[in-house]
Amino acid sequence: MAPGNDRRFQALQSLVISALLLSSAHADPLADNQARFGKIQGTVYLLTQGAKEWIDAPEDLPIEPGDEIHAEDESTAEIILSEHALLMLQPNADLIADTISTDGGNVHLTDGTLIGRVNGEAASRLQRWEIETPGAIVQASDAVVAMTVDDKSQTYLGVLQKQISLQPAEGPQGLPPAMKLAAPQEAILRRGTPLQLQPHFSKDIQPLAALQADLVARQTRIENTWSPFTTTYRMDLRRKFVKPVAPSKSHPRPVRRRRPPVSDTGGS
Numbered sequence: 001m002a003p004g005n006d007r008r009f010q011a012l013q014s015l016v017i018s019a020l021l022l023s024s025a026h027a028d029p030l031a032d033n034q035a036r037f038g039k040i041q042g043t044v045y046l047l048t049q050g051a052k053e054w055i056d057a058p059e060d061l062p063i064e065p066g067d068e069i070h071a072e073d074e075s076t077a078e079i080i081l082s083e084h085a086l087l088m089l090q091p092n093a094d095l096i097a098d099t100i101s102t103d104g105g106n107v108h109l110t111d112g113t114l115i116g117r118v119n120g121e122a123a124s125r126l127q128r129w130e131i132e133t134p135g136a137i138v139q140a141s142d143a144v145v146a147m148t149v150d151d152k153s154q155t156y157l158g159v160l161q162k163q164i165s166l167q168p169a170e171g172p173q174g175l176p177p178a179m180k181l182a183a184p185q186e187a188i189l190r191r192g193t194p195l196q197l198q199p200h201f202s203k204d205i206q207p208l209a210a211l212q213a214d215l216v217a218r219q220t221r222i223e224n225t226w227s228p229f230t231t232t233y234r235m236d237l238r239r240k241f242v243k244p245v246a247p248s249k250s251h252p253r254p255v256r257r258r259r260p261p262v263s264d265t266g267g268s
Contacts, residue, residue: 031230031234033064033065033102034080034081034082034228035062035080035097035100037058037059037060037079038077038218038222039059040058040078041076041077042091043056044056044076044077044089045057045070046070047070048242051242054070055241055242058241060237061237061238061241062237063079066097067096068096069089070093070094070095071093071112075091076088076090076091078218079107081100083222083223084120085116085118086116086117086215086218086219087115087131088114088211090113090208091112092111092113093109093112094112095108095114102125103123105129106129107132109147110133110149112149113148113149114131114146116146117143117144117145117215117219118142118143120143127140127141133147133149134149134169134190135154135169135189136169136187136189138166139164139165143159143164145157145164146208146211148204154188154190155187156202156205158184158186159182159184160183160209160212162182162183164181165180166180168195171193181197185197186200186202
């Protein structure tokens, strides 16, 4: 290559590299929180932190800390916590999102039923997901679990695949030690009473165990078609469906709260 051409080539190469670096510096980063609604059947409501009115939750809507979710009668909702963590919320269930990141977080099942899977085997990084109920905190890195919280705040917890860590709630004798629970086992927990363990599933968990194949199939499809949201795209989606609320000075810990009754719009 002639000296003149060589200098022009080097100048063009430097220009291209500078453009690529500038483009990379201004690229919209992927959001650390990838939680969103998946497939919804029936009517599912969302109450955002600080809001006074519940709204209908659409599919793909990003989920943020403080969001309260309620599935109506005969309604279900997929809660996609991340690429490798999926919850299937069952009819008449209430869930509150607390902290969520790409590889872990905490949600609260305050009432009702869910089945969930953390596919830690497929993840490149360690998964650390917690589901808190009135009776215990479930920690899962690679497992399939099913749980129900009844109207007396009693928790039925079944491990369908692999194992979890279980921290029972504090009782009269203080905080019980954490323990491992492996499939197929069920724990029955209620604050203030001794933990019950059994090597078979009760009538509360058996219907959920039957949903296991559907759960695995749905998560496999989600993983095979996964498209992470950028920060800007998540914000745009939230603004499209959620009215802005003045930020509070604190992030209160989620509390047990049922969805308020829908107002009667008919004649008296």
